[in-house]
Amino acid sequence: MKLSEIKNHLKELNTIAFQLPNGNLVPSHFHVTEVGKVTKDFIDCGGKVRNETVINFQLWEANDYDHRLHPEKLVNIIELSEKIFDFDDLEIEVEYQGKETIGKFGLDFNGTNFLLTSKLTACLAEDACGIPKQKPRIRISDLGKVSSCDPNSGCC
Numbered sequence: 001m002k003l004s005e006i007k008n009h010l011k012e013l014n015t016i017a018f019q020l021p022n023g024n025l026v027p028s029h030f031h032v033t034e035v036g037k038v039t040k041d042f043i044d045c046g047g048k049v050r051n052e053t054v055i056n057f058q059l060w061e062a063n064d065y066d067h068r069l070h071p072e073k074l075v076n077i078i079e080l081s082e083k084i085f086d087f088d089d090l091e092i093e094v095e096y097q098g099k100e101t102i103g104k105f106g107l108d109f110n111g112t113n114f115l116l117t118s119k120l121t122a123c124l125a126e127d128a129c130g131i132p133k134q135k136p137r138i139r140i141s142d143l144g145k146v147s148s149c150d151p152n153s154g155c156c
Contacts, residue, residue: 003082007078017113017114025113031061032059032060035078035081038056044123045123046124046125046127048125054090055090
C-alpha cells in the first residue's frame with residue numbers, strides 16, 4: 001500500500017485496527033512510534049547496485065491500555081512527516097515487535113482492518129547467480145496423452 005492510499009482509508013475510518021498475518025489483531029492500545037523514510041543501498045549477488053526506499057511505520061504497544069490512536073491523529077502524524085521529510089508516494093513497510101524479534105510487514109486493507117502482510121526474501125539476480133530453473137513436472141501417466149505430431153498433419 002502506498003502512502004496516499006493509507007491516508008485515504010484513514011479519512012473514512014472511525015477506528016484503526018491492524019491485523020497480523022495469523023489473523024490476530026495488534027492490541028488496540030498500540031502506538032505508531034515512528035513514521036519515516038528508509039533507504040537501502042545494496043549490491044545483489046549478481047553484482048548489480050540497487051536502491052530501495054519505503055515509508056516505514058513502527059507499531060509498538062505499551063502497558064497504557066487506555067491509549068487509542070484515532071485515524072485523524074495518524075493522518076496528522078503522516079502529514080507532518082511528509083512536510084519534514086518531503087516523502088514521495090512510496091510503499092509502506094510496517095515494523096512490529098513479535099515474540100522474539102521485530103517483524104517487517106507489507107500493508108494492505110480489507111475495508112475494515114489494515115492487514116500486515118508477510119514479506120519474503122528473494123534472489124534479485126537469479127540469472128546471474130546460477131540458480132537452476134525449476135523443470136516442469138510431468139506425470140508418467142500423462143506421457144501417453146501427449147499428442148505427437150503426425151507426419152501427415154503438416155505440422156512437421
